Amino acid sequence: MTKSTLTAALTLPALAVACAGVLGSPPARADSVAYLVNVTVRPGYHFANADDALSYGHTVCTDIGSGRSYEAVMGRIKSDFDNPDDYQASYLINQAVNELCPALIWQLRNSAANYRPPQS
Numbered sequence: 203m204t205k206s207t208l209t210a211a212l213t214l215p216a217l218a219v220a221c222a223g224v225l226g227s228p229p230a231r232a233d234s235v236a237y238l239v240n241v242t243v244r245p246g247y248h249f250a251n252a253d254d255a256l257s258y259g260h261t262v263c264t265d266i267g268s269g270r271s272y273e274a275v276m277g278r279i280k281s282d283f284d285n286p287d288d289y290q291a292s293y294l295i296n297q298a299v300n301e302l303c304p305a306l307i308w309q310l311r312n313s314a315a316n317y318r319p320p321q322s
Contacts (some may be wrong), residue, residue, distance in 0.1 A: 237301035246290050247283060256302075258282075262295055263303035274291040288319045 207301050208275045237259055237309040238252050249255035272295070292314075 218298045224267035232303065233301045237297055240301070241294060244293070246285060246287075247294065257320045259294075259298035259302045263306060266295075266299060266306050266310050266313065267303065269309075269313075272310070276317070 209274065217292055234256055236257055241247055241255055241259070242249060247255070249258065261294070262275060262279075263282050265278070276288065278292045279294055280286055280288075283290065285291070
């Protein structure tokens with residue numbers, strides 16, 4: 203068996219398995235309960251009720267999905283909750299996207315890639 207034949211014999215099955223894994227995997231599903239637990243138990247957000255928390259999370263998803271920059275979404279959250287803490291804002295963004303609109307995770311990562319917190 204030649205080197206190229208051996209390489210092809212080993213590569214093609216591995217490629218087929220990888221493609222089957224990616225193409226055959228189900229899309230990520232939203233988990234509103236996990237989102238609610240994570241943002242209503244955590245202090246700092248002060249949502250009036252679960253519906254307000256979900257509505258706010260879906261607004262974050264809409265912002266990310268429409269191409270609004272990570273910095274702009276962070277700024278809005280900081281303003282809405284009157285809290286300049288980057289961690290509080292990024293936590294809410296991450297919870298919203300990971301739990302309510304997981305299809306936008308890569309878009310969020312791309313938007314946040316070059317974000318640098320403001321200097322104190």
